[in-house]
Every structure is written in structure tokens, then in C-alpha cells.
Amino acid sequence: APDIPVANVKAHLSQFQSIAAANGGNRAHGRPGYRASLDYVKGKLDAAGFTTSIQQFTSSGATGYNLIADWPGGDTNQVIMAGAHLDSVGSGAGINDNGSGSAAVLETALAVAREGYRPGKHLRFAWWGAEELGLVGSRYYVNNLSATDRSKIDAYLNFDMIGSPNPGYFVYDDDPAIEKVFKDWFAAKGVPTEIETEGDGRSDHASFKNVGIPVGGLFTGAGRTKTTAQAQKWGGTAGRAFDPCYHSSCDTTSNINDTALDRNSDALAHGVWTLGSGTTTPPP
Ligand code: DTR
Ligand code: CA
Ligand code: ZN
Ligand code: ZN
Ligand code: ZN
Numbered sequence: 001a002p003d004i005p006v007a008n009v010k011a012h013l014s015q016f017q018s019i020a021a022a023n024g025g026n027r028a029h030g031r032p033g034y035r036a037s038l039d040y041v042k043g044k045l046d047a048a049g050f051t052t053s054i055q056q057f058t059s060s061g062a063t064g065y066n067l068i069a070d071w072p073g074g075d076t077n078q079v080i081m082a083g084a085h086l087d088s089v090g091s092g093a094g095i096n097d098n099g100s101g102s103a104a105v106l107e108t109a110l111a112v113a114r115e116g117y118r119p120g121k122h123l124r125f126a127w128w129g130a131e132e133l134g135l136v137g138s139r140y141y142v143n144n145l146s147a148t149d150r151s152k153i154d155a156y157l158n159f160d161m162i163g164s165p166n167p168g169y170f171v172y173d174d175d176p177a178i179e180k181v182f183k184d185w186f187a188a189k190g191v192p193t194e195i196e197t198e199g200d201g202r203s204d205h206a207s208f209k210n211v212g213i214p215v216g217g218l219f220t221g222a223g224r225t226k227t228t229a230q231a232q233k234w235g236g237t238a239g240r241a242f243d244p245c246y247h248s249s250c251d252t253t254s255n256i257n258d259t260a261l262d263r264n265s266d267a268l269a270h271g272v273w274t275l276g277s278g279t280t281t282p283p284p
Contacts, residue, residue, distance in 0.1 A: 017095060027086070028132070045106070049072070050069040071117075081157065083105060084158070087131055096161055096251050104265040163264070170221065174215045177214070189263065222243050
């Protein structure tokens with residue numbers, strides 16, 4: 001997989017920050033900042049040659065939107081998905097939660113286009129609405145998949161908070177094969193990882209897991225406190241939350257650890273390239 005330039009990822013975060021500032025200070029479901037964020041992401045993908053679609057739904061009396069982007073080609077009976085929720089809470093710009101995941105997924109998709117990558121499997125990228133209201137957008141997407149379309153999704157990779165300022169390196173433990181892809185990548189970089197245990201049912205992979213689709217993902221931590229042992233292996237500050245600005249107005253572009261964002265962006269690309277390349281059945 002190509003290196004993902006962290007400067008490019010941070011440029012998307014700056015855009016999300018500006019969008020929030022221009023739209024009442026947030027990017028929350030039902031607020032103009034959310035749709036403006038979606039339009040930004042969609043514009044980049046359309047320009048890069050993706051086939052994009054907007055899926056509309058209603059939640060709490062407001063219209064919500066999912067953005068789905070398909071990279072033309074690959075075996076459409078074997079789909080690899082990578083996604084992130086694009087909405088913030090109402091209290092702020094939501095740059096770590098979850099601009100970080102949204103920006104890294106976007107930059108990985110743009111890298112696919114830049115490289116002219118032709119994977120054996122079909123790649124689909126997604127940005128979810130209304131995650132903060134209770135995983136609403138991703139659940140709507142999964143619930144509206146036909147059984148046939150559901151059976152074609154080989155994996156869903158979730159990225160929700162991957163740039164926390166006092167980061168841990170957590171790998172979802174839901175599917176062993178997917179977990180191994182990420183764990184091995186970090187091990188090769190000399191970065192120890194822990195399995196992510198607090199998140200089951202707490203982010204957008206839940207709806208995919210509930211219908212039997214293999215899921216995986218990465219996480220750098222939210223409101224929980226980093227232990228002394230964790231600080232010894234990862235650096236940062238023991239006794240301090242992984243993200244002290246979780247769901248707060250201080251979740252801005254200054255609330256990002258660049259090393260964590262870079263490593264997780266590169267790991268994300270590695271996961272997409274690795275899982276996208278293999279085909280379990282030979283092409284016709
Ligand atoms: N619920 C997510 C934040 C979150 C909390 N624990 C985990 C574990 C894995 C992924 C995400 C999370 C949110 O506030 O968007
Ligand atoms: Ca990189
Ligand atoms: Zn959140
Ligand atoms: Zn989140
Ligand atoms: Zn899990």
C-alpha cells in the first residue's frame with residue numbers, strides 16, 4: 001500500500017474545522033455543517049472518479065445522509081468496505097471524533113485513485129450520518145441491504161477516533177483474520193497494540209457485525225484514562241484521558257496527535273490494499 005501523506009489528511013481536518021466554523025460551530029446530524037461536510041467529501045471523490053451516491057434517512061425529525069463511494073472494478077461479489085461516521089456532536093467541530101476517521105478513509109480512497117489501484121475485490125467507502133444519535137446511518141444502510149447484497153460484503157472496516165491527542169493503539173478484536181492484518185502491520189512498525197474492548201456496539205461496525213459480516217478497525221481511545229503501563233509502551237500521559245476533549249468544544253484541529261493519525265492512516269491503507277487484493281475464488 002502507498003504511504004498516506006498525513007499532511008493531506010490534516011488538510012481535510014482543516015476543511016472540516018472551517019466548515020464547522022461557518023455553520024454554527026458543529027457538523028452535527030440535522031445541522032448545516034453535516035451536509036456541508038458531506039458535500040466536501042463527495043466533491044473530492046467525484047473528481048477522483050468514484051461512483052458516489054447519497055442515501056437519505058430521517059432521524060429525530062431531521063433528514064440524515066450517508067455517502068457511499070464505489071471504486072469501479074473488482075469482483076462485485078466480493079466487496080471490501082471501509083467507513084467512518086462523518087457527524088459530530090452538537091458541542092463542537094468533532095475533529096478527532098470523527099473527522100479523523102472520515103479524513104483518513106477519504107485520503108485512502110483518493111490514494112486508490114492516484115495509484116490507479118485495480119484490486120481483485122470491489123472497494124466501497126462510506127461516510128455515515130447520525131452515528132452520535134445511536135449508529136443511525138450505518139444501521140439504516142445495513143437494514144436496507146438485500147440479503148444478496150449483504151452476502152457480497154466480505155469485510156467492513158471501521159475508523160472512529162484514530163487521532164486522539166493522548167493516543168493508545170487499539171485494534172478491534174471482532175474478526176481474527178482482520179485483526180491480524182492490522183496487528184501485524186503495527187508490529188512491523190514496532191508499535192505495540194491492544195485489543196479494543198470497549199467499543200462493541202458503540203460504533204458503526206456494530207450493525208455489520210450483527211448480520212454476520214466480518215468487521216475490524218482501529219481506535220486511539222476516548223474518555224477512558226491511559227494507565228501507567230500504557231504510557232510506558234505508548235508514551236503520552238498516564239492518568240489522563242486518551243482524548244480529554246471527547247464530545248467537547250475543544251475537539252478541534254489542535255486535538256490531534258499527528259503520529260497517531262499518520263500511523264492509523266497508513267494502517268488503514270494497508271488493510272484496504274491487503275483485504276482488497278485477495279480473491280477467494282479465481283476470476284471468471
Ligand atoms: N461511541 C463513539 C466513541 C467510541 C467509544 N468507544 C469506542 C470504541 C470503538 C470505536 C469508537 C468508540 C463515538 O462517540 O462516536
Ligand atoms: Ca503516512
Ligand atoms: Zn462521539
Ligand atoms: Zn465517533
Ligand atoms: Zn469488538
